[in-house]
Amino acid sequence: MSNAHYNGYSWQQRAKIMPAYRRLTGRNAPFEGEPCAMCSDPDRPQGEWHSEDYSEPFSFQPPESYPLCKPCHARLHKRFNSVPGEWELFCLHLEAGGYGSEFVKLRSLPDRQALSERIAAGHKVELPVIRARQPGSYWWRSLTLDPESLVAPWARPRPLRPRPDEAAFRLAFEEAGLSDRDIAFLRVHADAPRRTVTMRLLAQEALSKDDPKTANLLYGKLAGRLTSLLQWEPDLRDDGSPIWMSLLAEGWWPPGREYEWTMVPSVAEAVRSLVVRKAA
Ligand SMILES: [Zn+2]
The missing domain is CATH 1.10.10 (Arc Repressor Mutant, subunit A)
Known part of the structure; x- marks a missing residue:
């Protein structure tokens, strides 16, 4: 949890979700034993999870919250200010079956920069398959890259305060x-x-x-x-x-x-x- 806005939620609002989970369940974090919801890496630190929706009542399951590994979590938040093409390259890496932690291990920085530049210039980039992966919803593909989403109410999946249905x-x-x-x-x-x-x-x-x-x-x-x-x-x-x-x-x-x-x-x-x- 960083001290920053995300999806139209203040950091103060975001900070409420963890104590709420603990109060409700008596446990420290959801998704115990589950793999990363982006790269499927089973070796995920327990306690690492991400929410797209911090409206109350809080939800501790997809599509509001997801278990993530640290590298995927960091890339997801960095997508707004990474070099052009890099977020797309990371997504392609995941779709080729790569784990988040393998992104920098398998490719050198100059290699990643060159590929990101090719993507940003509109070229199609295909990565060799690293491991077979189950087709999924790839929910992170629909995340916006518009930095205004960090603070704007339009980015909130639900309004801050519940409205009539x-x-x-x-x-x-x-x-x-x-x-x-x-x-x-x-x-x-x-x-x-x-x-x-x-x-x-x-x-x-x-x-x-x-x-x-x-x-x-x-x-x-x-x-x-x-x-x-x-x-x-x-x-x-x-x-x-x-x-x-x-x-x-x-x-x-x-x-x-x-x-x-x-x-x-x-x-x-x-x-x-x-x-x-x-x-x-
Ligand atoms: Zn991951």
Whole structure:
């Protein structure tokens, strides 16, 4: 556990998972006796494990958490600032059946640099098979290389605080009697890349005007109505006033950009079913 952000979680949030596991199970670490979930090396130090998801309630099994060996764990976290092509080379090494610990043993630094450069230049690199390996999900292949994921809410698999589930949101949408404008807000938000928008973008797409203030007011009112229907406790500002939008989305201020809201997955799922039903 390093003192760093990962997948939109602060190091303080990340630090809670180990004591939580110990409290719950009375044991030190999960995955006892299991091989590395990346390279399959059975000689894995017990106590070495990795989480992609630090939202509560914590999960101590895939796809939220995995047993890893030290080299795979280190490479996974270093993937953002390794030399271009190196993470891909490491993935190819794993797919050729190599253990994480063999990556630097089998190839010299100049060799690894040359191969990484070839990959970064767009050339196809094939590595000789080291040992046969079971085909797997290769879950690490879908990990982002975007360093913004370290701090952005869009990287969190689940919102920090649990939200109502998709069925509850579907019911609330029905009870709320959504207007076309409400649906436009929800649909634009759910369909946005990474389910993330600024109020300016919402205004442009849903209201056809460059008026983020009005979008904030109207979308916030809708969120407030839904919060009441769902009887959910919204996040509060420092002055104690409710942040209605927190029902639907998690917000953050990216450096040099306008405030962004990432719609939580259960809302996006409910919006998709709403759109399908409307179209049917
Ligand atoms: Zn490994």
